[in-house]
Amino acid sequence: MPRVGVFLCHCGTNIAGVVDIxxxxxxxxxxxxxxxxxxxxxxxxxxGQAAIRQSIIDNGLDRVVISACSPRMHEITFRKAVSAAGxxxxxxxxxxxxxxxxxxxxxxxxxxxxxxxxxxxMAVAKVSLHQELFRKRISMEKKALVIGGGIAGxxxxxxxxxxxxxxxxxxxxxxxxxxxxxxxxxxxxLDCSACILSPKMVDVSQHPNIRLxxxxxxxxxxxxxxxxxxxxxxxxxxxNHTTCTGCGIxxxxxxxxxxxxxxEGTGQRTSVYIPFPQAVPSKPVIDTVSCRYFKYLDFIDKxxxxxxxxxxxxCEKLCPPQAIDWEQKDEIIRETVGAIVVATGxxxxxxxxxxxxxxxxxxxxxxxxxxxxxxxxxxxxxxEVVRPSDGTHPKTVVFLSCVGSRxxxxxxxxxxxxxxxxxxxxxxxxxxxxxGVQSYIFYIDIRAGGKDFEEFTRRAQExxxxxxxxxxxxxxxxxxxxxxxCGEDSLIGRPVEIAADMVVLATGVEPSEGAAKVAQTLNIxxxxxxxxxxxxxxxxxxxxxxxGILVAGAxxxxxxxxxxxxxxxxxxxxxxxxxxxxxxxxxxxxxAIDASRCTGCLLCSQICPFxxxxxxxxxxxxxxxxxxxxxxxCGLCVAACRSTAxxxxxxxxxxxxxxxxxxxx
Amino acid sequence: MSVEEFQPRIIGFLCNWxxxxxxxxxxxxxxxxxxxxxxxxxxxxxxxxxxxxFKAFQQGADGVMVSGCHxxxxxYVDGNYYARRRLAMxxxxxxxxxxxxxxxxxxxxxxxxxKKWSQVVARFTDTVKSLGPRGKI
Numbered sequence: 001m002p003r004v005g006v007f008l009c010h011c012g013t014n015i016a017g018v019v020d021i022x023x024x025x026x027x028x029x030x031x032x033x034x035x036x037x038x039x040x041x042x043x044x045x046x047x048g049q050a051a052i053r054q055s056i057i058d059n060g061l062d063r064v065v066i067s068a069c070s071p072r073m074h075e076i077t078f079r080k081a082v083s084a085a086g087x088x089x090x091x092x093x094x095x096x097x098x099x100x101x102x103x104x105x106x107x108x109x110x111x112x113x114x115x116x117x118x119x120x121x122m123a124v125a126k127v128s129l130h131q132e133l134f135r136k137r138i139s140m141e142k143k144a145l146v147i148g149g150g151i152a153g154x155x156x157x158x159x160x161x162x163x164x165x166x167x168x169x170x171x172x173x174x175x176x177x178x179x180x181x182x183x184x185x186x187x188x189x190l191d192c193s194a195c196i197l198s199p200k201m202v203d204v205s206q207h208p209n210i211r212l213x214x215x216x217x218x219x220x221x222x223x224x225x226x227x228x229x230x231x232x233x234x235x236x237x238x239x240n241h242t243t244c245t246g247c248g249i250x251x252x253x254x255x256x257x258x259x260x261x262x263x264e265g266t267g268q269r270t271s272v273y274i275p276f277p278q279a280v281p282s283k284p285v286i287d288t289v290s291c292r293y294f295k296y297l298d299f300i301d302k303x304x305x306x307x308x309x310x311x312x313x314x315c316e317k318l319c320p321p322q323a324i325d326w327e328q329k330d331e332i333i334r335e336t337v338g339a340i341v342v343a344t345g346x347x348x349x350x351x352x353x354x355x356x357x358x359x360x361x362x363x364x365x366x367x368x369x370x371x372x373x374x375x376x377x378x379x380x381x382x383x384e385v386v387r388p389s390d391g392t393h394p395k396t397v398v399f400l401s402c403v404g405s406r407x408x409x410x411x412x413x414x415x416x417x418x419x420x421x422x423x424x425x426x427x428x429x430x431x432x433x434x435x436g437v438q439s440y441i442f443y444i445d446i447r448a449g450g451k452d453f454e455e456f457t458r459r460a461q462e463x464x465x466x467x468x469x470x471x472x473x474x475x476x477x478x479x480x481x482x483x484x485x486c487g488e489d490s491l492i493g494r495p496v497e498i499a500a501d502m503v504v505l506a507t508g509v510e511p512s513e514g515a516a517k518v519a520q521t522l523n524i525x526x527x528x529x530x531x532x533x534x535x536x537x538x539x540x541x542x543x544x545x546x547x548g549i550l551v552a553g554a555x556x557x558x559x560x561x562x563x564x565x566x567x568x569x570x571x572x573x574x575x576x577x578x579x580x581x582x583x584x585x586x587x588x589x590x591x592a593i594d595a596s597r598c599t600g601c602l603l604c605s606q607i608c609p610f611x612x613x614x615x616x617x618x619x620x621x622x623x624x625x626x627x628x629x630x631x632x633x634c635g636l637c638v639a640a641c642r643s644t645a646x647x648x649x650x651x652x653x654x655x656x657x658x659x660x661x662x663x664x665x
Numbered sequence: 666m667s668v669e670e671f672q673p674r675i676i677g678f679l680c681n682w683x684x685x686x687x688x689x690x691x692x693x694x695x696x697x698x699x700x701x702x703x704x705x706x707x708x709x710x711x712x713x714x715x716x717x718x719f720k721a722f723q724q725g726a727d728g729v730m731v732s733g734c735h736x737x738x739x740x741y742v743d744g745n746y747y748a749r750r751r752l753a754m755x756x757x758x759x760x761x762x763x764x765x766x767x768x769x770x771x772x773x774x775x776x777x778x779x780k781k782w783s784q785v786v787a788r789f790t791d792t793v794k795s796l797g798p799r800g801k802i
Binding site (some may be wrong): 070071072073096098099100101103104105107108111112114118119124252257354454477496520523525526527531545546556589607609632633634635636638639640648651653654659662663664665 | 687
């Protein structure tokens with residue numbers, strides 16, 4: 001008979017305020033195997049843990065139930081506490097009476113107490129069947145993968161590389177730099193964005209420990225912390241980057257012009273292009289969709305009717321080192337890495353769903369990122385802020401906040417955090433560009449929480465005369481050359497109408513295209529909007545639920561540049577900590593297969609998502625054997641086997657049934 | 666004398682990564698829901714074999730719920746797809762055994778869906794309540 005000790009945590013009043021702990025303690029004493037019951041104000045505190053350690057030793061306990069918060073919160077803490085008393089850490093079970101009981105049943109204390117008793121009963125029944133488990137050591141590949149080359153990814157890559165580890169930085173676009181590269185100035189210091197970012201981009205390209213893969217995407221990830229096997233698709237650029245010198249003749253001479261993604265449609269790029277002059281690498285790619293030669297090839301291939309497009313190939317003829325390579329193919333790069341940082345960043349909300357603001361059909365209603373490009377000295381207008389419709393300088397500019405933020409009707413109830421600040425910055429900068437500009441900002445609230453933020457928005461109002469109007473805009477329509485902006489100033493309680501030359505929509509933040517797909521490739525969680533979910537929003541903000549996979553920057557939620565940099569650095573610190581170890585210990589909650597029951601049907605090895613089951617010959621037949629290094633303990637094989645040969649340590653059929661039987665005797 | 670309302674006994678088998686975390690989220694956000702459900706934590710909804718569900722009903726559970734990650738989001742790549750297929754096969758069989766439709770439910774609740782978890786529990790508890798007590802097989 002096991003000797004079970006039960007420790008009931010009050011968690012201050014979090015549990016004890018709802019669950020009647022003395023009643024639970026009385027009831028628990030009656031459960032089979034329970035020889036010791038104690039309660040503590042905070043079991044996770046040092047005195048609480050010391051009490052657990054001491055009681056295990058004093059009472060000769062060989063099983064422990066901790067009735068407290070979620071095991072997802074403190075399982076590791078309590079395993080350590082149990083371990084410190086000389087007991088195997090896996091002889092402990094947690095009854096979750098906080099998240100699953102006191103916090104959700106505060107409206108019925110009696111029922112909550114009754115439920116807490118049963119939850120402890122289940123844990124006691126289960127822990128009685130626990131066995132000692134031991135962690136194993138596995139090797140560690142001292143290399144990291146960073147997905148996304150925005151400021152968060154750049155920071156993470158540089159920090160890891162500076163610590164002496166190899167880093168592979170994968171970026172989908174032809175250049176690193178991300179959103180920050182598109183910006184003109186940064187709030188609240190008005191630093192020139194490119195001036196502070198470009199040196200970091202160059203550092204990345206020149207760092208001996210960083211392998212930069214642009215125009216690439218991570219296709220497949222297998223394995224586990226310490227040994228992730230990744231497949232990266234390097235898309236064909238049709239330019240040989242080894243021979244290309246980046247002289248620029250090809251993109252100067254290319255005759256095909258299309259709207260540039262980097263310019264947010266405010267300017268054009270050629271078919272062979274680098275996104276912007278400071279791009280890293282500063283070597284071009286050919287966009288096969290718009291390239292005349294590719295259109296020509298497509299025309300021939302599909303035997304299309306009509307006028308044949310010209311087989312242009314001007315870039316090839318003019319390229320001095322003959323770096324154009326039409327035969328180039330996508331390449332699959334395979335790497336093994338110990339840790340992965342996800343920094344896939346954000347995109348801005350597509351405002352075409354706001355029909356009342358023109359839905360994208362009024363040319364002088366632009367997005368904040370488009371204004372950013374217009375204000376930028378290296379932008380399409382060389383820093384001249386002009387109206388897209390007629391090229392004149394706008395004198396009255398209206399900003400609309402919360403376009404795709406704080407709007408339940410558009411499915412975006414969250415605050416995008418950065419818009420209030422960048423609107424203040426842009427309104428201020430407009431005045432610097434042209435003192436004759438009057439800016440109006442329609443806002444719901446001015447959210448300026450941050451160092452020097454409030455002072456900055458004040459400055460925009462007081463020094464630069466930006467007029468803030470509290471209220472939403474109901475309609476924008478074109479009236480000859482003017483844009484009529486109809487809204488309400490809710491502070492004076494009157495409708496207002498402004499004849500504007502240009503309207504800027506402060507479009508909100510959402511996860512970048514394909515973020516959910518990246519999360520699925522990595523098997524990490526993401527929320528309904530597609531933002532990555534941290535392991536714990538407060539205490540583990542850069543970790544995910546998958547060991548060895550970290551998140552950084554705006555892929556987790558809206559955040560500004562300093563936060564993204566800090567986040568990237570924090571993720572890097574976690575990676576450096578991991579990679580500083582020569583070996584890793586594995587979780588022993590793995591599957592094991594009873595050789596005497598195995599019929600060698602192979603079903604388990606087919607179903608296993610981690611290829612962790614090998615077939616080995618034994619007694620003239622093949623039987624399944626689990627590779628504990630690869631097994632992640634999902635238990636799929638257990639449920640699939642027809643002859644109940646596999647069992648999952650920590651979650652055996654007997655253990656699960658013991659919980660069921662504790663509930664329904 | 667007032668007749669005490671029937672309080673069904675409901676067992677929920679939840680995957681650790683999404684639904685269990687979603688139930689935690691409901692707690693952290695202090696969303697209240699009926700206290701009838703008792704949660705058994707499993708690594709993955711794909712760990713649930715029908716035997717466990719039969720056993721729960723056999724022992725007198727009034728309702729059984731399995732909840733995992735949304736299709737496509739499984740922490741173990743595709744465990745929830747196996748769960749979905751396996752448990753879809755199970756449902757008609759439960760009816761054949763005389764366990765009414767509605768007493769068993771498969772749900773997808775993600776780690777961020779605390780609200781959904783509380784709604785799912787409230788709805789399921791109502792359904793099982795309306796079906797009444799079941800007793801041991």
